Amino acid sequence: MPTVILLCPDARRAGGNSTTLARLSGHLSSLGLEVTAGDVQDSCQLFRDYGLLTSLFVVTIHAYKSACILEGLPSNAKLMLIFGGTDLNENGKNEMERNIMKRVVERAQCCVAFSHDQKKLACILWPEHAGKVKVIHQGVITSPNPNFNLRSYLESEHSYRAKDYIILLVAGLRPVKDPLYLMKAYADSPLSETTSFVIVGPVVDDKYAQVFMQTVSNLRESNILYAGQLSVENAHAAIAQSLCVVNSSLSEGMAASILEAFQLGVPVLARDIPGNSYLVKHDETGLLYSTPQEFLRHLEKLLNSSDQRERLVTNAKAGLGRFSSTQERELYKYLINRM
Incomplete structure (x- = not known):
């Protein structure tokens, strides 16, 4: 063999x-x-x-x-x-x-x-x-843990009670993933009062992670939280329990979290870069943004339109055949x- x-x-x-x-x-x-x-x-x-x-x-x-x-x-x-x-x-x-x-x-x-x-x-x-x-x-293969509850995890492990809607960013902590890209604009926005922005993923670059941790810890009152590394099954469950999945990378090959969100029926807001635009067709299978301000506009519209959310996830699932x-x-x- x-x-x-x-x-x-x-x-x-x-x-x-x-x-x-x-x-x-x-x-x-x-x-x-x-x-x-x-x-x-x-x-x-x-x-x-x-x-x-x-x-x-x-x-x-x-x-x-x-x-x-x-x-x-x-x-x-x-x-x-x-x-x-x-x-x-x-x-x-x-x-x-x-x-x-x-x-x-x-x-x-x-x-x-x-x-x-x-x-x-x-x-x-x-x-x-x-x-x-x-x-x-x-x-794309997803296997969400049926026993994992993201809100309960945030409360028990991080002493944080999430707002009505959770925005989830799944990424390893390293510069190319740029997980801090949206943080200041989000913290300064009224949206930070009614939603929670949660980042999950492993530490990949120790030096970058130190800066990231310090920045995010200072923004906790703005409902921004780093929730550590989750197992694959728990990460999939967290995606399924979120309002949307966010990608803020400077560059991507093919982001697994986007495909996983598609399969789990969760809208995607992704930075408009070649790797992401290969997967996401704007306002058809997800939403693409080029600036933090554009991200906030898309997020606000998504929050206020269940019809848009349903249309995006339906189209995204329908296009998964090639994956x-x-x-x-x-x-x-x-x-x-x-x-």
Whole structure:
């Protein structure tokens, strides 16, 4: 039976990469492959354990952060690279980092992008390897914990009683996710008196998290609260119990929280950047904003219009076909077979 080592950065933290890791592990296991999942930092030990196998596949997420695996990667291993989003959008702007990523792209038998826009960017960065890049949309799977109540959690764990409506931002604490982008405008708005703005997600960048924590702690009286890291199941339950899900990232590959909100029937307000506009069609499947003030206008309208909320979630659910988990599994099966 072929063995697959599935790797991503920050595998131990509940975030976009670890969610993708878990979903792909399930897909590949269902295909009859023996799958071992781990962090890229543990790759050398995993390669020592499995490196003598004659049929070894390595699937790794994020071109820049996966460069460390090349040192110990067995020569007989087949490598599939999955672009994470930040690698193309951010690391790709830096020549040194771009060259480091090129080594991973060169070694890979195939590369996967989550969207056609991401594929186009990869082909611009490394045109000589354009033929390797395939598009597989992320599949969306939600499993909300029926026993988790967000309001009760906020009261018991954070001594905070939420307002009538909860606005939820799901993101790891790091600069590219820009979770502070909306905070001042929201705190100064009358909306902060009748709603609660809750941020959940793991600490990914310790230095940035210190600034974030201090800022948010000073805004608690404005009903802004960081509620820590939740398990995937509890995060899904929190999404389902919120008025809307917010994305404020500077750049995105494909935000899992947006797809999860679509499936769970919750409206999305997302910053108007390429990764988000690939998923969200403004005023059809969600709302896009370019400034904090525009965000507040959209939020106020959403609060006052149940018809708009219903229309957005109905359209969003109807468009989820291209993000089918079954289709995602079949496409990875096809690529693995070709490799």
